[in-house]
Amino acid sequence: MATWIPFLITIAYMVVAVWLGFGAGKGRKMDTVEEWGVAGRSLGPLVMYLLVGAGGVSAYTFMGAPGWAHSKGVPALYVVVYLTFMAITAWYLGPRVWELGVKHNHVTQGAAITHRYESPALGALTSMVTSIGILAYAVIQTTGAAYILNVMSHGVIPVWAGVFLSLGVISIYLFRSGLRAIGITNAFQGGLMMVVSWAVGLWAIFQFTGGFSFGPVFERVRAEAPQFLTLPGNLGDMGFAFWTTSILISMVSVWQTHWIQWMGADSRKSIRTAATLLPTFYIVCIPMLVVGFIGIFMYPTIANSDTVAIQMAIDNMPIVIAGLLGAGTLAAAMSSSEPCIHSTALSYSKDIIQPIFKLSDERAGKMTRWLIFPIMLFIVAPISIAEPASLVYILLIGYGFIGQAMPALIGMFFWPRATKHGALWGLAAGFVLTLIFSVWYPHPLGIHAGIWGLFINLPVFFIVSLLTQPVSRKTVEDFFPDMVDELYEEEPDLANPVPVLNMAQIKE
Amino acid sequence: MKATFKTPKSGKGWFGLLGLFVIVLLGGWPIIPLLNNDLIILGMPTLMAWSILLIILTTGLLILLNKMGVND
Numbered sequence: 001m002a003t004w005i006p007f008l009i010t011i012a013y014m015v016v017a018v019w020l021g022f023g024a025g026k027g028r029k030m031d032t033v034e035e036w037g038v039a040g041r042s043l044g045p046l047v048m049y050l051l052v053g054a055g056g057v058s059a060y061t062f063m064g065a066p067g068w069a070h071s072k073g074v075p076a077l078y079v080v081v082y083l084t085f086m087a088i089t090a091w092y093l094g095p096r097v098w099e100l101g102v103k104h105n106h107v108t109q110g111a112a113i114t115h116r117y118e119s120p121a122l123g124a125l126t127s128m129v130t131s132i133g134i135l136a137y138a139v140i141q142t143t144g145a146a147y148i149l150n151v152m153s154h155g156v157i158p159v160w161a162g163v164f165l166s167l168g169v170i171s172i173y174l175f176r177s178g179l180r181a182i183g184i185t186n187a188f189q190g191g192l193m194m195v196v197s198w199a200v201g202l203w204a205i206f207q208f209t210g211g212f213s214f215g216p217v218f219e220r221v222r223a224e225a226p227q228f229l230t231l232p233g234n235l236g237d238m239g240f241a242f243w244t245t246s247i248l249i250s251m252v253s254v255w256q257t258h259w260i261q262w263m264g265a266d267s268r269k270s271i272r273t274a275a276t277l278l279p280t281f282y283i284v285c286i287p288m289l290v291v292g293f294i295g296i297f298m299y300p301t302i303a304n305s306d307t308v309a310i311q312m313a314i315d316n317m318p319i320v321i322a323g324l325l326g327a328g329t330l331a332a333a334m335s336s337s338e339p340c341i342h343s344t345a346l347s348y349s350k351d352i353i354q355p356i357f358k359l360s361d362e363r364a365g366k367m368t369r370w371l372i373f374p375i376m377l378f379i380v381a382p383i384s385i386a387e388p389a390s391l392v393y394i395l396l397i398g399y400g401f402i403g404q405a406m407p408a409l410i411g412m413f414f415w416p417r418a419t420k421h422g423a424l425w426g427l428a429a430g431f432v433l434t435l436i437f438s439v440w441y442p443h444p445l446g447i448h449a450g451i452w453g454l455f456i457n458l459p460v461f462f463i464v465s466l467l468t469q470p471v472s473r474k475t476v477e478d479f480f481p482d483m484v485d486e487l488y489e490e491e492p493d494l495a496n497p498v499p500v501l502n503m504a505q506i507k508e
Numbered sequence: 509m510k511a512t513f514k515t516p517k518s519g520k521g522w523f524g525l526l527g528l529f530v531i532v533l534l535g536g537w538p539i540i541p542l543l544n545n546d547l548i549i550l551g552m553p554t555l556m557a558w559s560i561l562l563i564i565l566t567t568g569l570l571i572l573l574n575k576m577g578v579n580d
Contacts, residue, residue: 080559081535084566088528091570095579215551222546229546229553240544244536251532272579276570279563286560417511470509480514487510 002319007152009323010330013192014169017334020188021173021181028180032365036178037107037346038263041098047183048265048274052090053281054190054335055182055257056083061193061285062329063144067306069292070299073221073228075238076289082250084279089251090258091275095268096413097259104478108343109259109405110351116412116479117420118471120355125424126405127351129431130256133402134340135379141337142166142384145330151310152326163384166330167376170338175369179264182338189331194284196328201287203321204312208294217293225296241446249450253402254409256347257339341380345371400434403450407461415465416480416487422465430457524578527569535562 030036043051068076097112106112109130114123146162157165173181202212209216221228232239265271288309295308298316302308310329313322349368353359359367407426411418434453443449470476477484516522533539540555549557573579 074553074555077555077559081562084559084563085532085535087566088531088570092528092579213551215548218548218551218553221553222548226546229555230544231540231555240537240541243540247536248532272574276574277567279566282563283560286556289556414514415511416514417509466511476509483512483514487512489510 003154005319006314006323006326007154009320010148010152010326013327013330014165017185017188017331018169018172021185022176024173024180024184025177028177030176030178030369031362033107033346033350033361033368034365036365036369037342037350038101038260039179039183041102041264042266043179043183043264043270044266045270045273047187048261048270049277049281050187050190051183051261051264052258052274053278054186054193054332055261055339056086057190057193057282057284057332057336061197061288062309062325062332063147063306065285066288066292066295066309067304069228069289070295070302070308071305072233072235072238073225073230073293075231075233075243076292078238078243078246080282080285080289082247083282083285085247085251086258087275087278089254090262090278091272093254093409093413094258094262094265094271094275097262098265098268098271100479101263107260107263108347108350109254109256110347112259112412113408113423114351114355116471116475117408117418117423118475119420119424122408122420122424124352124355126408126427127256127347129401130405131344131347134256134344135375135383138337138340138344138380139383141333141340142380143387145333145337146384148310148326148329148333151314152323160385163381166334166337167381170334170341171372171376174338174342174372178369179260179342182261182335182342183264185338186335189335190281192324192331193328193335194281196324196331197284197287199321200309200313200317200325200328201290203317204291204294207316208298214290217290221293221296228293228296239446242443242448245446245448245451249400249403249448249454252406252454253450254405255402256343260343260346261339337380341372341375344375345369348375400438400450400453401431404430404434404453404457406454407457411461411465412479416476416483417465417470418461419465419468419470421468422461422463425464426457426461429460430454433457520576520578524573524576527573531562531566531569534565 028035034040065076065079100106100112104115106115108127110123110127113126114120142163145166146159149157149162149165150159173185205212205214205217218229225234228234231243262271291309291312295302295312299308299311302311310325313325345368349364349371353367354364404427408423411423430453433456434449437444437449437452444452473488476487480487516525543554543558545554547554
């Protein structure tokens with residue numbers, strides 16, 4: 001019976017998540033985009049902090065991060081740095097995005113791009129292509145959730161059943177309560193992750209060293225395997241250039257999920273406050289990284305480094321902590337996949353289906369939440385079960401593409417002269433180069449493919465924009481109201497100067 | 509139509525932009541190579557201690573900028 005306690009703890013977590021998520025929408029009418037999609041723009045700073053924080057910390061934290069520490073060493077820390085810097089992006093852009101959304105009734109990134117560039121086609125294209133990366137991310141998280149359920153149930157729940165179980169649980173509260181469910185469950189999941197990360201980390205350290213200090217762990221690493229403590233790491237694949245460019249491309253990639261989460265805030269100030277404190281959430285990664293370093297000595301020959309933390313918990317930790325790790329990892333996976341499914345449903349509805357079929361807002365609002373079922377059933381579930389080898393490629397391309405939307409965002413917030421042709425051709429050029437440098441010639445000179453993409457994307461964006469017709473004055477006024485006078489100031493016509501009359505001529 | 513960029517309108521705004529730029533530099537090249545050693549600081553590898561310091565510095569800077577009214 002005792003061997004089933006970790007599994008029961010994991011299942012108990014799912015029951016609590018359903019209860020919290022389902023109750024989050026109580027008394028609310030969820031048939032509108034405003035309510036289901038962005039929680040009636042009602043989320044305060046604490047929920048925003050946990051919503052964005054837990055959404056950023058995926059199953060990667062509990063499986064991938066210790067796995068990287070186990071196989072590579074300190075290169076795994078780039079994740080801590082890029083998550084921290086993504087908070088800067090949220091702090092800078094989040095309030096602006098929210099204000100524009102409230103003013104012009106945007107909900108999705110595609111809607112804002114459609115408005116800014118006066119091009120529904122560009123908005124729909126952005127929605128469609130960014131969803132590739134976002135859905136690939138949801139698939140990876142779902143696979144992680146199914147793996148945890150499989151391990152915790154001692155193989156009784158096969159992977160395919162774990163996929164349907166985790167998606168089924170998410171669908172119950174996501175359909176019922178939309179972003180409110182994501183907010184409340186992420187708050188719960190975020191709190192659980194913090195507790196679990198420190199409990200597992202400190203337990204592992206105590207077991208390994210007899211104390212609670214990190215020091216003896218790293219002293220031993222330094223004595224026996226110092227290559228784990230410096231870049232490029234044990235596998236020699238994380239040089240300074242790749243470290244820096246991986247952080248930069250992640251920092252400038254504004255995900256659809258982030259955009260929609262910002263829209264759910266109750267004020268500019270709530271986003272700013274949440275983003276200000278957001279880096280502190282990512283301390284949660286540190287204990288799990290230490291677990292990975294301990295694994296270097298406890299499991300030197302483990303076949304898959306990603307399983308080192310869970311293996312250590314099952315083999316050595318009290319059943320309650322092992323169960324908590326199962327629940328925490330599942331929480332991390334679900335808290336990251338549910339915003340992806342939610343934002344894709346919202347974006348497909350508002351940016352693609354509504355404009356094509358010319359649906360009313362009411363009709364689109366009623367349809368939106370039903371879209372989570374086909375997305376789960378026909379995209380996320382089958383790909384998660386199939387686990388195609390090319391998934392990593394899809395994800396890499398997806399990441400690269402999301403980063404390529406950065407110039408379009410520059411045009412939205414910083415450069416009124418940007419045009420739809422500039423954004424489109426820049427995006428296309430950047431996407432192709434990112435694709436080539438992700439799949440066929442990975443990261444030349446140790447520079448991330450997404451940054452190579454921006455090297456071509458940005459010049460094309462600027463040059464083509466300058467050569468094509470700017471958007472209307474009305475749109476410029478919507479996005480840059482404080483710059484209109486300066487932008488449309490009359491320039492002196494040097495070819496046909498206005499004649500200056502002298503007093504004698506005036507008298508004549 | 510002019511091709512002007514939107515830039516900060518005050519000294520505070522420029523200070524904020526510069527501060528954020530410096531923080532990002534601290535997390536990558538050229539600073540990271542200077543810290544790439546196997547010393548143990550406060551029980552952690554140098555890069556781990558530096559990552560935690562970056563979390564503190566970033567939060568601190570954003571708090572300061574909020575108090576200054578940057579990005580209001």
